[in-house]
Amino acid sequence: MSHKPTAKDKPLADALKNSDLVHDRATVESAIVRMAGEISRDYQGRRPTVLTIMNGGLWFAARLSLELEFDAEFDYLHATRYRGNTQGSGLVWLREPSIDLRDKDVLLLDDILDEGPTLLEVRHWCQSRDVRSVKLAVMCWKRHGRAVEGLEPDYYGLEVPDRYVFGYGMDYYEQGRNLPAVYALR
Numbered sequence: 509m510s511h512k513p514t515a516k517d518k519p520l521a522d523a524l525k526n527s528d529l530v531h532d533r534a535t536v537e538s539a540i541v542r543m544a545g546e547i548s549r550d551y552q553g554r555r556p557t558v559l560t561i562m563n564g565g566l567w568f569a570a571r572l573s574l575e576l577e578f579d580a581e582f583d584y585l586h587a588t589r590y591r592g593n594t595q596g597s598g599l600v601w602l603r604e605p606s607i608d609l610r611d612k613d614v615l616l617l618d619d620i621l622d623e624g625p626t627l628l629e630v631r632h633w634c635q636s637r638d639v640r641s642v643k644l645a646v647m648c649w650k651r652h653g654r655a656v657e658g659l660e661p662d663y664y665g666l667e668v669p670d671r672y673v674f675g676y677g678m679d680y681y682e683q684g685r686n687l688p689a690v691y692a693l694r
């Protein structure tokens with residue numbers, strides 16, 4: 509039987525030695541503040557429903573929401589495709605939002621758009637709940653051109669290289685999420 513690597517097999521310290529810092533904390537946070545300004549302008553006069561995709565979206569969502577210039581309704585969902593690995597497979601839903609989304613303006617927040625199946629499926633799930641609108645905001649966009657066709661973020665903070673990235677919510681075998689910067693494996 510194949511053994512699924514864990515943090516013990518893949519120490520974070522080794523990954524950091526074999527990585528480059530791609531966006532430091534100040535760069536990440538100023539990108540988030542800039543996005544919050546764009547989102548605040550677009551949602552003026554409305555009270556959107558902000559849905560964070562856990563786990564990775566937590567750090568980005570917390571930082572962004574403190575900068576939004578409107579009141580909002582907050583909830584979260586947990587859907588995972590990588591499950592502590594560096595390669596994705598089928599999306600597994602661990603928790604659906606608990607509020608009724610009918611006629612809501614939904615803003616989905618996630619740490620990264622990579623190949624796209626996660627946001628595609630979650631957006632589709634929202635649309636099937638008869639939302640009024642649904643938009644996607646991601647902190648990082650791995651803009652490699654291999655994403656699901658037609659899936660682009662409505663808002664994004666930073667581009668990242670086409671390498672495995674971690675930090676600021678993104679994990680390396682469930683490690684490194686609370687690093688306050690973004691790193692890319694070499």
Ligand SMILES: O=P(O)(O)OC[C@H]1O[C@H](OP(=O)(O)OP(=O)(O)O)[C@H](O)[C@@H]1O
Binds near residue numbers: 587618627
């Ligand atoms: O664009 P995609 O290729 O679908 O990848 C993006 C998704 O992958 C990560 O989640 P993951 O499945 O690792 O769960 P996590 O947030 O709990 O780490 C990330 O948080 C996004 O939700």
Ligand code: HPA
Binds near residue numbers: 620622672674679
């Ligand atoms: O490069 C990545 N890093 C962390 N999580 C991810 N989920 C999709 N791609 C990535």
